[in-house]
Amino acid sequence: MDTVTVSDIQLEYEIHGTGEPVLFISPVLSDGFVPLLAEPALSGRYALIRYHKRGWSGSTHRPGPVAVADHVTDAIGLLDHLGIDRVHVAGHSSGAAVAAQLAQDRPDRIATVALLELSLLSVPAGEAFFAQAGPAFQAYADGDAERAIGLFLSLVSGMDGERCRTLLDERLPGSVEQAVKDADTFFGIELPALAEWRFGAEEAAAIRQPVLSVLGSDTRPLWVEVAAFLRATVPDVEERVIDGVGHLLHIERSRPVAEALARFLARHPLAS
Template sequence: MNTTNINNKSLAYEARGSAEPVLLMHCGFVADAFAPLMNDAEITSRYRLINYHRLGYGQSDRASGPMSVAEQAADARALLRHLGIERAHVVGHSYGGVIALQLALDAPDAVQSLALLEPSIPAALADPAVAQLFMEAAGKAFAQFGAGDKAGAVDTWLSGAFGPGYREIADRALPDWFEQAARDADVVFQVEAPNIQQWTFTPAEAARITQPVLSAYRPEPNWPGFQKTHDLLQAWMPQIETAFLPIERHLLQIMNPRAVAEALAGFFARHPMRVYA
């Protein structure tokens, strides 16, 4: 990866492909979650994919203190400008989808289209069943983190998000990823988890987003939060398009990059850019 100074901090990034730019925002814990998509020759032959490690992850600087979702979105915008890109398709997976939504609100001219891969919006927790499942997993994970067991905290959290046996599946695509996730645990538990509790996304804010939006999801019997989020986005955004992914877990592009690439490429093709950097 390359590194560059963005807002007085070093961010690691890579770009692959050509033509219309696509900014990828990874999920929590897994800095290289988009690496399998970056290796998909078909989509990189049609689009310029830009993948980066958010602050606190992977090869980027550690997070030195509190950092809002808006600040994370500002980092993404600054990275695009560093690359000479004024407008891009934006893709966010899970917590990355939260940042993508914030970027669309704060810098609408920078977002050509918005592809959301099962984002985590707090409004979904208004459902008691969703809230109970989340609090059970999160409470145990925070207790483990507080006791110094970072690997255990990561495993507890991701067992809930990705399902049993997730490590074996992810290991096939991303060797050594779990060790990196444990090293990056601080940013999740000390920065991003508190952020999501403070961040709001309401119908009024959703109405401000006028770009084309894709909600890509799959049914999840063990964690109804993703379905609830998808339902809310459909209700709040009349322009939303849906892509049903034939993938069993929230691992998405880690598990089946070809299916995700096909959904994204089809969406981008329906909403092409007239001019791109």
């Protein structure tokens, strides 16, 4: 991957293809969008940009706190470096929080927003989710990062640990090992920032760009509730449900997710 320095932070990034630019923002699996970006529905039509947020993989690791707003600043700095004025943005889980904040803070730079199961912990189901994640938090506190990441990925995916690990090893070789290396960032910086992030009805209503909300038919109650919140509050939102998948929807079934995103982008070109 290439690197760029933004406000003394080094970010790793890469671009695939040509066409209208689309910026992808990942959560705990820093390379989680790789299968999606390889799909022909996207790869032959767009300039697909993915990067490692600060604290992830080879990007700069610094002690926290790092707020969602800091990731927004980093993303805009990356776009400035690339000479990109306006961009489509897509985020998954906590990466979708950065995408949503980008749309609010820099509407002049963001043309459309795709939210793949936005993680919003302030909805009622958020408290129950945190309780369910207790064993993962305890494992991390006990110094067992590998067990902590395994438990957390199993929880969010809705799969048992062995099935989840098999899926990730097949679709994203090395991703679990990298997530373990990034565990301090995830548990110590990312999740606290997500818990403090405020995105209520007023903030959702402030997003004026076209929004695509994507969720899996078999996902956890947290993301079902978040999707309902988006339907009720975002002025211009479309929803797409991907059959037979949970929170790792774009890894489990990348093709229908890519096709849904491509159709959405085609309806809302940058020039419109």
